[in-house]
Amino acid sequence: MGDQLEPDFIQALEHRPKSGITEAKGIPLIDLSPSTNSSKSDDLANLVAEIGDACENWGFFQVINHGVPLEVRERIELASREFFALSKEEKKKVSRNEVNLFGYSDFEITKSVRDWKEVFDCTIENPTVIYASDEPDDGELKELYNQWPQYPPDLREICEVYASEMQKLTYKLLGLIALSIGLPKDRLHGFFKNQTSFMRLNYYPPCPAPQLALGLGRHKDAGAMTILAQDDVGGLEVKRKSDGEWIFVKPTPDAYIVNVGDLIQVWSNDKYESVEHRVKVNSEKERISIPFFINPSHSIWVEPLEELITDQNPGKYKGYSWGKFYATRKLSNFKKLTSENIQVHHFKL
Numbered sequence: 001m002g003d004q005l006e007p008d009f010i011q012a013l014e015h016r017p018k019s020g021i022t023e024a025k026g027i028p029l030i031d032l033s034p035s036t037n038s039s040k041s042d043d044l045a046n047l048v049a050e051i052g053d054a055c056e057n058w059g060f061f062q063v064i065n066h067g068v069p070l071e072v073r074e075r076i077e078l079a080s081r082e083f084f085a086l087s088k089e090e091k092k093k094v095s096r097n098e099v100n101l102f103g104y105s106d107f108e109i110t111k112s113v114r115d116w117k118e119v120f121d122c123t124i125e126n127p128t129v130i131y132a133s134d135e136p137d138d139g140e141l142k143e144l145y146n147q148w149p150q151y152p153p154d155l156r157e158i159c160e161v162y163a164s165e166m167q168k169l170t171y172k173l174l175g176l177i178a179l180s181i182g183l184p185k186d187r188l189h190g191f192f193k194n195q196t197s198f199m200r201l202n203y204y205p206p207c208p209a210p211q212l213a214l215g216l217g218r219h220k221d222a223g224a225m226t227i228l229a230q231d232d233v234g235g236l237e238v239k240r241k242s243d244g245e246w247i248f249v250k251p252t253p254d255a256y257i258v259n260v261g262d263l264i265q266v267w268s269n270d271k272y273e274s275v276e277h278r279v280k281v282n283s284e285k286e287r288i289s290i291p292f293f294i295n296p297s298h299s300i301w302v303e304p305l306e307e308l309i310t311d312q313n314p315g316k317y318k319g320y321s322w323g324k325f326y327a328t329r330k331l332s333n334f335k336k337l338t339s340e341n342i343q344v345h346h347f348k349l
């Protein structure tokens with residue numbers, strides 16, 4: 001079967017998916033209604049505690065009663081299917097490249113192995129401002145804009161509506177996370193003025209050798225937080241903190257999956273860790289997922305929050321520039337990497 005797959009998709013033995021599913025209780029499912037309704041303060045305190053436990057013990061959770069209309073989600077899933085069903089030639093008219101960092105790609109690489117997937121990226125702030133180069137002393141900025149395909153004609157409008165719903169949910173979740181570490185609700189909000197957040201439509205086609213490849217290799221998300229919609233096929237696996245076992249994230253209708261990224265790990269000084277995850281593919285069904293990557297402004301200096309630092313709990317990271325980190329990551333898509341891509345652990349003290 002391996003001969004049906006180009007060698008650059010084949011994972012090393014130790015990273016190949018297991019054929020069965022590890023049945024486990026899975027990541028926590030959290031009802032967000034106490035944050036929306038004018039509910040009792042006890043309910044809010046319980047919700048904050050649940051969020052804190054989930055961030056600490058899993059780094060991942062699912063939310064329901066999140067306030068995002070189901071219709072908005074159904075529209076973006078449908079539009080994604082319509083876009084990826086186009087011919088390669090048509091999709092490549094909006095290819096991402098070194099100048100236009102957003103758009104379509106069928107060439108994603110994670111830890112030097114190709115992912116069995118296609119993506120369409122679009123940015124949220126219009127334009128998004130980032131550093132023009134990854135050189136530490138070069139302060140030149142550049143503006144990034146989206147590219148939109150001709151078909152489906154309403155993709156732009158649908159993505160914009162979806163993004164504005166995700167933004168509302170973002171601030172709700174950032175508030176709950178801040179409260180859960182004993183900080184004022186709006187403590188993290190300021191980092192996201194002129195944000196570099198972006199969203200991605202992921203398409204995982206059926207794979208002839210799903211036991212050899214991955215839809216997306218193991219990785220951690222480098223930004224602050226990710227909110228993910230997955231369809232009913234399933235494939236996402238999360239590395240359980242307690243024992244390192246890969247746990248299948250069972251699709252839950254109308255739930256969003258939330259995970260802590262590397263920035264919350266640094267801001268919280270390792271109280272909340274960013275957790276590895278990956279995506280399995282299957283030989284029969286295509287799968288759609290839509291991550292919304294919440295990233296701060298390029299101008300943010302990332303370091304443990306000063307309120308959390310004491311003599312007993314000294315800062316575990318030296319600071320780094322989010323903008324330079326992000327520029328390095330984005331430009332690496334177009335370079336042949338010979339060494340490990342930039343990672344947050346490079347800034348560990």
Ligand SMILES: O=C(O)CCC(=O)C(=O)O
Pocket residue numbers: 200202216221228230235236277278279289290291
């Ligand atoms: O497709 C998924 O379920 C996960 C996607 C993901 O982890 C990512 O794009 O960073």
Ligand SMILES: [Fe+2]
Pocket residue numbers: 219220221226277
């Ligand atoms: Fe991810």
